[in-house]
Amino acid sequence: MSGPTAYVARPETKRVVALVVALTGLICTMLVLFAWPAANSAPRDLPIVIAGPRASTGPLTERLVIQQPSAYAIHLAPTRADAVRSITDHDAYGALVTSPHGVEVLTASARSSSVAQLLDQVGARAAATAHQPLRMTDVVPAPADDPHGTGITSAVLPSVLAGLACASLSTVLIRRRGDRTLVAAGFSIVGGLAMAAVLQGWIGTLEGPFVANAAVLALTLGAISMIVLGLESLFGTRGLGVGAVLTMLVGNALSAAASAPEMLPIGWGALGQLLPAGAANTALRSVAFFGGNGSARPLAVLTCWLVVGLGLQVGAAQRRRRPAESTSSERDTEVTELQHAHAAV
Structure with a gap:
């Protein structure tokens, strides 16, 4: 009576298993590349400008840093014109401008409509906290035919x-x-x-x-x-x-x-x-x-x-x-050697 025969996987079976494993790895990779960043979308050192008098820009900057640490790379500017220039120069995504008349949000939807919406929300919270009116201005808007870019x-x-x-x-x-x-x-x-x-x-x-x-x-x-x-x-x-x-x-x-x-x-x-x-x-x-x-x-x-x-x-x-x-050179050498051999004969 012979002992148990060891199972030997057929080459086709190995290919089936390898393909299943490879496809599983591919779908997991796609989820990591697409779904994970989307699920963790949040500002990280997003460059923005806060403009206005020091007495108002200081407290606003402090509140943003406390609420969302490392969310924004904040640059201070003395005037609204400086903030607009930073946006049009492609240095900042937007700005919050404070004044005695209220809070103005400057955005550039042509650069990123989602960031523009985010800054509108940030400005709305800032205006509500300061009990001031809110104004929103799209400095570099997306085209009218494609308002969301x-x-x-x-x-x-x-x-x-x-x-x-x-x-x-x-x-x-x-x-x-x-x-x-x-x-x-x-x-x-x-x-x-x-x-x-x-x-x-x-x-x-x-x-x-x-x-x-x-x-x-x-x-x-x-x-x-x-x-x-x-x-x-x-x-x-x-x-x-x-x-x-x-x-x-x-x-x-x-x-x-x-x-x-x-x-x-x-x-x-x-x-x-x-x-x-x-x-x-x-x-x-x-x-x-x-x-x-x-x-x-x-x-x-x-x-x-x-x-x-x-x-x-x-x-x-x-x-x-x-x-x-190299192959051509080798062939030329062989032909030359044969010619010399025939000449010697």
């Missing part, structure tokens, strides 16, 4: 998907890698112009110079498509997956397009601004509504992604060229 928020994901689609389809349909780069460059320019035409000319969600808005959108498409092509040139098909996770899954989740980087958990908002989606959202709002103020850093981030993507493609091409040149 949802157009830009909704445009972030299509931009990422378009860049990914460009890189993926080029990989499948275009054989020469140099031509894939040309497709990405051409699509970035034409696609940027088309997106600006739709967002600004049709939907009405953008203001400011059309060419500047189109340039930001073109740079966004170029940054995403080039980095994905660069990763594919290094790692093959797996590079497309890495690019999708980096630009769409992580980048879109941390873009803070619907709120503000300072509303995400500490560190997450800063990371999101270093990825194409977050940088694109900030750059586009800055160019469209703030005369380019605050756009230098996000534009630099997008440019870095584009340059790195091109660099990866060039590096991968050189790496592939070396073995080919």
Whole structure:
């Protein structure tokens, strides 16, 4: 009578188990990236201005610090004009202006409608505490056709998907890698112009110079498509997956397009601004509504992604060229040796 036979898992069974585990890990990761930041949305060092006489700004600042420690990075200004300048220069999201006539809330819904609503609530509480009238002024309002700024928020994901689609389809349909780069460059320019035409000319969600808005959108498409092509040139098909996770899954989740980087958990908002989606959202709002103020850093981030993507493609091409040149050299050597052998015979 033979003993018990050890169970050996079939390769297909192992793949089934591995796929279930991988998908479970993916959904948990997506929950952490999307649901957790949304559930913990709150101001963290959100830059605002408190303006007015020292006798009134001091107590108001103290109350805000006590009520919500570390929620606001408060800058004091002597006049309302200084507060407005800080907002239009993209240095602050809004301001509370105190005077003998009451409390005025200055906001910029074009930068973040959710932060504007938050500051309106803060101002209402401050006015109620001081038993003063409240006034609300939107210094940099969102366009009348898109009063909540949802157009830009909704445009972030299509931009990422378009860049990914460009890189993926080029990989499948275009054989020469140099031509894939040309497709990405051409699509970035034409696609940027088309997106600006739709967002600004049709939907009405953008203001400011059309060419500047189109340039930001073109740079966004170029940054995403080039980095994905660069990763594919290094790692093959797996590079497309890495690019999708980096630009769409992580980048879109941390873009803070619907709120503000300072509303995400500490560190997450800063990371999101270093990825194409977050940088694109900030750059586009800055160019469209703030005369380019605050756009230098996000534009630099997008440019870095584009340059790195091109660099990866060039590096991968050189790496592939070396073995080919080495093989060709070896063949030439073998032919020369054979010729010498025949001559000796």
